[in-house]
Each structure stands twice: as C-alpha cells, then as structure tokens.
Amino acid sequence: MKNFVKILIILTIFCFSCSKKEQKxxxxxxxxxxxxxxxxxxxxxxxxxxxxxxxxxxxxxVSWSExxxxxxxxxxxxxxxxxxxxxxxxxxxxxxxxxxxxxxxxFPEDMEQIEKSVFRSIWDSVKWxxxxxxxxxxMTVQILYYRKDLIPNPPQTWDELVSLLEHGKKFVIGWGxxxxxxxxxxxxxxxxxYYDKNGTKAIxxxxxxxxxxxxxxxxxxxxxxxxxxENFAAGFRSGEYPLVMCGNWLINSFPAEMPxxxxxxxxxxxxKGPSGKRTSFIGGxxxxxxxTSKNVDKAFKFIKFLMKPEIQIEIYNEIAKSKNxxxxxxxxxxxxxPIQEEFKKILFEQIKEAKGPPSVLGxxxxxxxxxxxxxxxVVLGSEPQQELQKLNKKLNELIKN
Amino acid sequence: xxxxxxxxxxxKWAYIFIAPSMIILTIFVFIPVIxxxxxxxxEYDGISxxxxxxxxxxxxxxxxxxxxxxxxxxxxxxxxxxVPLGIAVSLLVSLALYQRIKFSALFRTGFFLPTVTSIxxxxxxxxxxxxxxxxxxxxxxxxxxxxxxxxxxxxxxxSTTLPAIIVMSIWGGVxxxxxxxxxxxxxxxxxxxxxxxxxxxxSWEKFWYITLPMLKPVMLFLVIMSTINSFQVxxxxxxxxxxxxxFGGVLYSALTIVPYLYERAFKRFMLGYASALAYLLFVIxxxxxxxxxxxSKFYEE
Numbered sequence: 001m002k003n004f005v006k007i008l009i010i011l012t013i014f015c016f017s018c019s020k021k022e023q024k025x026x027x028x029x030x031x032x033x034x035x036x037x038x039x040x041x042x043x044x045x046x047x048x049x050x051x052x053x054x055x056x057x058x059x060x061x062v063s064w065s066e067x068x069x070x071x072x073x074x075x076x077x078x079x080x081x082x083x084x085x086x087x088x089x090x091x092x093x094x095x096x097x098x099x100x101x102x103x104x105x106x107f108p109e110d111m112e113q114i115e116k117s118v119f120r121s122i123w124d125s126v127k128w129x130x131x132x133x134x135x136x137x138x139m140t141v142q143i144l145y146y147r148k149d150l151i152p153n154p155p156q157t158w159d160e161l162v163s164l165l166e167h168g169k170k171f172v173i174g175w176g177x178x179x180x181x182x183x184x185x186x187x188x189x190x191x192x193x194y195y196d197k198n199g200t201k202a203i204x205x206x207x208x209x210x211x212x213x214x215x216x217x218x219x220x221x222x223x224x225x226x227x228x229x230e231n232f233a234a235g236f237r238s239g240e241y242p243l244v245m246c247g248n249w250l251i252n253s254f255p256a257e258m259p260x261x262x263x264x265x266x267x268x269x270x271x272k273g274p275s276g277k278r279t280s281f282i283g284g285x286x287x288x289x290x291x292t293s294k295n296v297d298k299a300f301k302f303i304k305f306l307m308k309p310e311i312q313i314e315i316y317n318e319i320a321k322s323k324n325x326x327x328x329x330x331x332x333x334x335x336x337x338p339i340q341e342e343f344k345k346i347l348f349e350q351i352k353e354a355k356g357p358p359s360v361l362g363x364x365x366x367x368x369x370x371x372x373x374x375x376x377x378v379v380l381g382s383e384p385q386q387e388l389q390k391l392n393k394k395l396n397e398l399i400k401n
Numbered sequence: 402x403x404x405x406x407x408x409x410x411x412x413k414w415a416y417i418f419i420a421p422s423m424i425i426l427t428i429f430v431f432i433p434v435i436x437x438x439x440x441x442x443x444e445y446d447g448i449s450x451x452x453x454x455x456x457x458x459x460x461x462x463x464x465x466x467x468x469x470x471x472x473x474x475x476x477x478x479x480x481x482x483x484v485p486l487g488i489a490v491s492l493l494v495s496l497a498l499y500q501r502i503k504f505s506a507l508f509r510t511g512f513f514l515p516t517v518t519s520i521x522x523x524x525x526x527x528x529x530x531x532x533x534x535x536x537x538x539x540x541x542x543x544x545x546x547x548x549x550x551x552x553x554x555x556x557x558x559x560s561t562t563l564p565a566i567i568v569m570s571i572w573g574g575v576x577x578x579x580x581x582x583x584x585x586x587x588x589x590x591x592x593x594x595x596x597x598x599x600x601x602x603x604s605w606e607k608f609w610y611i612t613l614p615m616l617k618p619v620m621l622f623l624v625i626m627s628t629i630n631s632f633q634v635x636x637x638x639x640x641x642x643x644x645x646x647x648f649g650g651v652l653y654s655a656l657t658i659v660p661y662l663y664e665r666a667f668k669r670f671m672l673g674y675a676s677a678l679a680y681l682l683f684v685i686x687x688x689x690x691x692x693x694x695x696x697s698k699f700y701e702e
Contacts, residue, residue: 068668069667069668072447072667073447075448076447076448097446098448178557178651179646179647227651228556230532230534230537231529232534234536240535365669367646368647371647379558379652380652
C-alpha cells in the first residue's frame with residue numbers, strides 16, 4: 001500500500017510538471033473582447049508581423065466579465081501572457097503592483113512619438129504620475145443619438161435639453177444610467193471634476209459639482225428618465241425615446257438592427273453645460289506588456305505595429321464587418337477612416353472634448369461611493385449638498401497617490 | 402465495538418477506486434478549505450505574500466462593516482421567503498403531479514426544465530422579464546391586464562429588487578424540490594391510504610395526518626438543502642443586479658453574502674477578508690442546520 005501511494009504521488013507530480021512548456025518564439029496576447037476580434041488581431045499578425053519579425057503571435061480572447069479577475073489571478077500565479085489588452089485603468093492598477101513594464105522608461109523615444117500621435121483626452125487617463133503602463137488600443141465615447149424625424153435640431157445646451165423634455169420628448173442614458181459613467185459628463189459640463197489637477201485632493205464639494213448633481217437627479221425625478229435602460233433600442237425604434245446618450249458602439253449596429261430607420265436618425269455632440277463645455281466620457285482598452293514576458297522588445301514592436309495607421313484602418317474594416325466599430329486612438333488615422341463623414345466629424349469632435357476616468361490611484365475603490373451617493377440622491381431623495389460633502393471626504397480618504 | 406480497519410487485499414481495491422476522486426477533492430476542496438481558514442487571519446491581495454493580522458478581519462467585518470450586515474439582513478430575508486414558499490409551492494406541484502393527471506409527464510418536464518438550465522442563462526432572461534420600461538415583459542403583461550398603471554422598474558428600485566429575485570428563485574427551485582417530494586409521495590404505501598379510505602377519512606385529513614408526516618424525512622432534507630443553497634445564493638443576484646459599475650442592486654438593496662464575498666475576493670482582491678466572510682457564512686449556515694436538526698429531533702420524541 002505504501003508503495004502504491006508513493007507511485008501515485010510521483011505520477012501526479014509528473015503529470016503537473018510536464019504540462020509546463022517553455023515556448024521562446026511565441027508572443028502570447030490576451031485580448032479582452034470577442035473571439036472575432038482576437039482572430040482579427042491574429043490574422044493581421046500572421047499576414048504582416050510574423051514574416052517580418054519571425055515570431056509567432058497567439059491571441060486569445062477573454063470576456064469582459066471575467067477579464068479583470070483573470071488578470072489578477074494570473075498575476076498572482078505568474079502565468080501571464082506577454083501582452084494583454086485591458087480596461088483603461090487596469091494597466092495602471094497592475095503596474096502599480098509591479099506586474100507591468102513601465103513603457104516610458106523602457107522605450108523613451110518611441111513613447112514620445114506615440115504620445116504625440118494619440119488623442120490627449122484618452123492619454124490623460126493612461127498616464128499616472130508621469131508613468132505609462134499601457135497604450136490606448138481603442139476608444140469608446142459617449143455621444144447623443146437622436147431621431148431626426150422627431151427632433152429636427154438636437155439640443156445644444158442643458159436648457160434646450162430640458163425644454164425638449166418638458167415638451168414630452170423622452171431621454172435615456174444608455175451607458176451609465178444611475179452610475180458614475182452617466183454622471184461624469186454632467187459633472188464636467190458643469191465645470192466640476194472629481195479631483196484637482198494634480199490628483200491630490202477631491203473637489204466634489206465645489207459649487208459646480210452641486211449644480212451637476214442637482215441637474216442629473218432632476219433628469220430622473222422630474223423628467224422621467226428611466227433608471228434602467230435595458231431595452232432602450234426598442235424605444236428608440238418606436239420613437240418613444242428619441243434621445244439616447246450612449247457609447248459609440250451603436251453606430252454600426254443600429255443600421256443592421258433597424259434598417260427601416262435609415263436616414264431618420266443621426267448622432268450629435270452632447271449638449272453644453274453651464275461652463276460651455278460638451279465634455280463626454282471616454283473609455284477604451286489599452287495594451288501593455290507584462291513583466292514576466294521573455295520577449296519584451298518584440299512585444300513592444302507588436303504594440304508599435306498595432307499603432308500603424310494602415311493596420312488600424314484594417315482593424316477598423318475587419319471589425320466593421322461584424323457590425324461593430326473600432327475607433328483608433330491615433331489622430332492621423334482619422335483622415336482616412338472609412339466612417340460616414342456625418343458621423344466622423346461628430347465623433348472626432350466629441351473625442352477631442354472628452355475625459356476618461358480620473359487617473360488617481362484609489363479611484364477604483366472610490367467609484368462605489370460615487371455610485372452610492374448618486375443613487376442616494378436620485379432614489380432616496382437625499383440632500384445633494386450633504387451627500388457631496390460626505391462623498392468628498394470619503395474620496396479624500398481613499399487617495400493613495 | 403468496531404473492528405479495527407486493516408488493509409487487506411479486498412480493501413486495497415476499494416482504496417484504489419476512491420483514490421482519483423479523493424485526489425481531486427483534496428486538491429479542489431480540502432486544501433482550499435484549510436488554506437482559506439488560514440488566509441482568514443491574514444491580509445492577502447494575491448500578489449504580495451499574506452500578512453498575518455490575527456482576528457482583525459473578523460473584527461472589522463462584525464463591528465465596522467455596514468455592508469456585511471446589510472448583506473446578512475438581505476440574505477435572511479431571502480432565505481425566510483425562499484425556503485418555506487419554495488417548498489410549499491413544490492408540495493402543491495408534486496401533489497398535483499401525483500394525481501396522475503393528463504399530460505403529467507409534460508408538466509413534470511416543464512417544471513423540471515429550470516433545474517437543468519444554467520441558472521446564469523435563466524437569470525439573463527429574467528433580467529429582461531423584469532426590465533424597467535414598457536418593453537419589459539412583466540410590465541407589458543401587467544399593464545395589458547390592467548394590474549398596474551405605472552410602469553415599475555423592478556430591478557432598479559430598492560423595494561422590489563429582492564422580492565423579484567425571490568420569485569425567480571422559487572420558480573427555479575420548484576422542479577428539483579417537487580421531483581424529490583414526488584418520489585417521497587410515491588414511497589408512501591398505498592395500503593395506508595386504502596385503510597384510511599375504509600375508515601372514512603376526509604381527503605384533507607388524509608393529507609394532514611398521513612401524507613405530511615410520512616413526507617417528513619424528505620421535507621427535512623429539502624429544508625436543510627434549500628436553506629444551505631439559499632444562504633449561498635449567488636448567480637441570480639450577481640447577474641440580475643450588477644452593472645459594470647455597481648453590484649447588489651441600487652443602494653445594495655439585493656446584496657447577499659456570497660456576491661459580497663465574491664466582490665471582495667475577486668474584484669477588490671481582498672482574499673483574507675473574503676475568507677473570513679466565507680467562514681462567517683459557514684458559521685451562520687452551521688447554526689441554522691443545527692437548529693433544524695434539534696427541531697426535527699424534538700418532534701420525533
């Protein structure tokens with residue numbers, strides 16, 4: 001019996017140890033997103049990158065819902081890919097834990113070039129204490145969708161928006177309803193912000209923040225903006241919700257889903273707030289290199305490869321085939337990007353006037369308090385001023401910079 | 402006295418046969434259970450090595466964590482409604498199925514379907530059923546029938562979120578519970594019912610004095626199992642109430658213990674804290690099971 005146990009243990013150890021293979025000449029990428037997108041990246045690499053650099057590229061897709069957990073687990077177990085695409089703020093989060101390569105230090109010249117070519121609005125969100133752990137891979141920006149046949153002129157200011165609402169036109173927040181993503185554009189349009197310029201202290205106790213929160217909550221309580229936006233597409237189709245604030249991802253899917261609306265809808269910039277700004281929320285994915293990678297130089301070459309204008313246009317075309325949209329972070333690419341002119345102009349303008357999540361360590365822990373305060377005001381009718389002061393204190397406590 | 406167990410040729414094969422499952426259990430259950438017990442006394446983010454902090458996690462959870470108590474309150478509310486209502490509904494269904502009505506097999510399949518469907522998939526469907534505008538199925542039906550005049554945002558208002566999830570969970574549990582109860586019913590010997598018939602017992606008395614007592618062991622099993630399962634409710638809550646930016650419903654109105662634990666462990670990566678939460682949940686479930694056992698013993702005597 002003793003012998004038997006011994007053999008069993010040895011066998012088990014053997015089974016586990018032989019599965020670990022060292023593959024030198026392969027770049028592994030985890031891509032947060034669909035299988036199709038991963039395939040597109042792989043195909044492009046096979047076509048242009050591998051012949052030149054002589055290195056295989058493997059791209060695996062990870063679904064958004066499990067991606068953050070998967071990365072953290074992989075970091076803990078040190079079973080990471082060479083490269084990974086990820087949520088906008090994750091690279092800083094993982095980087096601050098020491099799991100990612102700081103790119104500015106490792107590739108100073110190239111990074112200077114890249115910084116110049118990328119939209120300012122998104123770059124601000126990937127930079128943390130002058131360090132960069134991930135480079136923007138794509139962008140997602142909030143815009144206003146409207147039914148041209150029902151609302152000939154989209155609202156240009158908050159006042160115009162309110163007057164439309166008072167005339168019975170309904171408005172839906174399709175991305176970020178009742179949470180900070182939906183609230184942020186209003187905060188910025190009012191001239192407020194979460195933190196001061198250097199990210200050292202929270203400034204939600206400002207007058208601007210109060211104006212923003214009051215306006216935001218009045219949308220729900222006074223003007224019947226629905227709290228959940230599960231089926232807003234059906235409402236947009238029927239004309240019940242002729243105004244929708246949502247991410248740019250609907251641009252290519254709307255025409256496919258509702259061909260009968262062709263020519264009856266368009267997009268517009270978000271309305272101006274009291275400060276005269278039309279700031280919207282911008283998100284997206286970044287791509288970064290993990291410390292455990294044995295091919296850091298090749299990995300960075302691949303990032304540069306993905307930043308090339310002709311490659312980004314090809315990614316755009318491929319992704320458009322599956323009725324999705326890819327917005328390249330590279331400003332120069334936009335001239336030749338095959339989006340309808342009407343949409344391109346608006347998107348370009350809105351991206352320039354957009355802001356990403358604050359690049360402050362501690363923000364990720366703070367969002368739930370922001371959400372809680374917003375919901376307290378909208379759902380329970382709490383006093384906005386007190387709520388903001390409480391929230392401001394909490395945010396200050398959580399700053400870790 | 403028990404005989405001392407020895408390795409013999411015969412038992413050797415028994416051990417060989419249970420070895421694979423024991424190895425798997427050890428790797429995926431026993432070791433993690435023990436490891437998480439130790440982790441519950443540490444601060445551990447999964448990356449830097451765990452730091453021993455004694456009972457601090459437990460103290461913070463019990464005395465300084467309002468979210469934990471919110472989760473406990475919600476979980477108790479959930480258990481108190483889901484378990485008795487769920488079993489009552491299942492009992493009705495199993496009694497109906499026992500009557501050998503027409504298409505009984507069809508009904509049985511229908512009720513059992515949710516059990517074989519992934520609860521995650523079902524939750525996504527129910528999210529749409531409860532969706533908050535007139536395009537939500539429930540709102541559509543209720544307004545058409547004239548039951549409600551104002552459209553409700555079922556999963557976005559604190560007062561209806563948890564009840565909505567309870568209804569869905571009861572529906573999801575009926576299949577399994579009623580099949581178990583049905584087999585309990587079928588195991589009651591016909592001779593007892595025949596004897597009762599001869600004695601002129603009414604059907605209500607038959608149910609109260611014969612069926613129910615005979616079902617007691619099955620019921621106890623179901624009560625314990627569904628209590629444990631209900632305390633651990635996760636998928637429904639997680640899928641139906643979490644957006645990318647918040648979890649557990651508007652103002653945590655449907656936050657229960659396991660989704661909270663999951664959020665701590667795998668979103669915030671507070672593994673020590675989450676382990677302590679898991680052990681507190683274990684204690685709660687353990688106490689409830691003990692109470693059930695005591696109650697059922699009391700009735701037996």
